Amino acid sequence: MSNRTEDHSDTLSDRIRKALIERIATGHYKAGDRLIEMKLAAEFGTSQLPVREALRDLEMTGLVTSRPRRGSFVKQFEAGAQKDIYLVRGALEEAAARVATPLLAKDASEIQHHVDRMCAAARAGDTEALVAHSVAFHRTIVAAAGNDLLLKLWDSLHPEIHTRITLSEPGLDYMAAAESHQPIVDAIRAGDIELVCRLSRDHQAYFEHRCD
Numbered sequence: 001m002s003n004r005t006e007d008h009s010d011t012l013s014d015r016i017r018k019a020l021i022e023r024i025a026t027g028h029y030k031a032g033d034r035l036i037e038m039k040l041a042a043e044f045g046t047s048q049l050p051v052r053e054a055l056r057d058l059e060m061t062g063l064v065t066s067r068p069r070r071g072s073f074v075k076q077f078e079a080g081a082q083k084d085i086y087l088v089r090g091a092l093e094e095a096a097a098r099v100a101t102p103l104l105a106k107d108a109s110e111i112q113h114h115v116d117r118m119c120a121a122a123r124a125g126d127t128e129a130l131v132a133h134s135v136a137f138h139r140t141i142v143a144a145a146g147n148d149l150l151l152k153l154w155d156s157l158h159p160e161i162h163t164r165i166t167l168s169e170p171g172l173d174y175m176a177a178a179e180s181h182q183p184i185v186d187a188i189r190a191g192d193i194e195l196v197c198r199l200s201r202d203h204q205a206y207f208e209h210r211c212d
Helices: 012-025 037-044 048-060 079-104 109-124 127-144 148-155 159-167 174-179 182-190 193-210
Strands: 064-067 071-074
Touching: 012 037, 012 048, 012 159, 037 048, 048 064, 048 071, 079 127, 079 148, 079 159, 079 182, 079 193, 109 127, 109 174, 109 182, 127 148, 127 159, 127 174, 182 193
Parallel strands: none
Antiparallel strands: 064 071
């Protein structure tokens, strides 16, 4: 198991990327809005290089499009694409849970830690911590399966971005979202593979259906 030391190693471009994701997710930036490197660099008190890196990352994840000689623009968000991602995540996490459950049943302290921190973040209204620990919770289970291809496919879905978008939805109960992870931990502790697989799939399906 890895230790529980919090990761404070985010680069400046990471922090800018997260800030831009938050603005896109909450509607501060609308589809078609131009993201001007020079203006963003001034706002964040940096050179244009980390802004350019952040925008490049967002382009790779489909949130931003780059137009030659015109710059970067926010893309139209498609709920259908978000729904598809949760569908695929459910399948990947179910497959990982089948292999990882017997291993994690021996020591579920790391995933329990992430649930506890999610609940604390929900009480504090700390979206940043809620996103971080939600992603870490699921990634810990996928990584425990020991299948590099499975983990790479899961990472390629950019779970941080889509989790952040989901948590920005109006009316979402942060505490309910945090506590929805606890039954998965309990089933893992019990070593009930079939139940863990069903809960993992149902957990993603809940958020998938919110995209309808």
